């Protein structure tokens with residue numbers, strides 16, 4: 023038998039870390055003890071780690087060869103160096119894969135920035151550039167933050183509940199968009215985009 027629903031719970035306005043939930047989005051409340059094994063202490067929930075911090079063995083690129091999309095925010099690309107025994111073709115596969123991975127996160131960032139703007143966060147944003155432009159436009163430094171974090175603009179606190187609230191709202195939007203797209207006839211890929219193939223390159 024299903025448990026009887028309790029009285030309609032009031033939606034929380036603040037996360038457990040004390041940050042305001044974005045107005046208009048469904049707040050995600052995390053059971054930290056269950057999901058991380060660490061119960062929130064007097065200082066709030068466990069901190070989010072901005073891994074990976076160590077990019078010292080990698081090279082950064084500002085140019086994308088395989089993902090051409092001027093509409094998404096620019097995330098600096100980080101790649102391992104080409105190994106001496108690695109063919110150019112194999113390295114190209116690797117680069118195409120990583121570029122796609124960064125691109126997907128840049129698309130997420132773009133949607134999260136727009137959602138944050140629609141929620142009215144830009145007006146009170148702690149980043150000057152967001153307040154000046156009236157929209158959330160900041161981009162994190164991918165040399166200091168992994169993709170999983172860089173898809174949230176720097177004006178967003180590293181607060182799992184706030185981040186999840188945005189991520190799930192984006193997920194919902196993308197599901198809706200996919201359903202709409204599925205109804206439309208197939209389109210050819212945009213001109214000028216190279217065919218990116220996927221081949222797993224094991225870490226050296």
Ligand SMILES: [Zn+2]
Pocket residue numbers: 143144147148149152153157158159160175177178
């Ligand atoms: Zn902002």
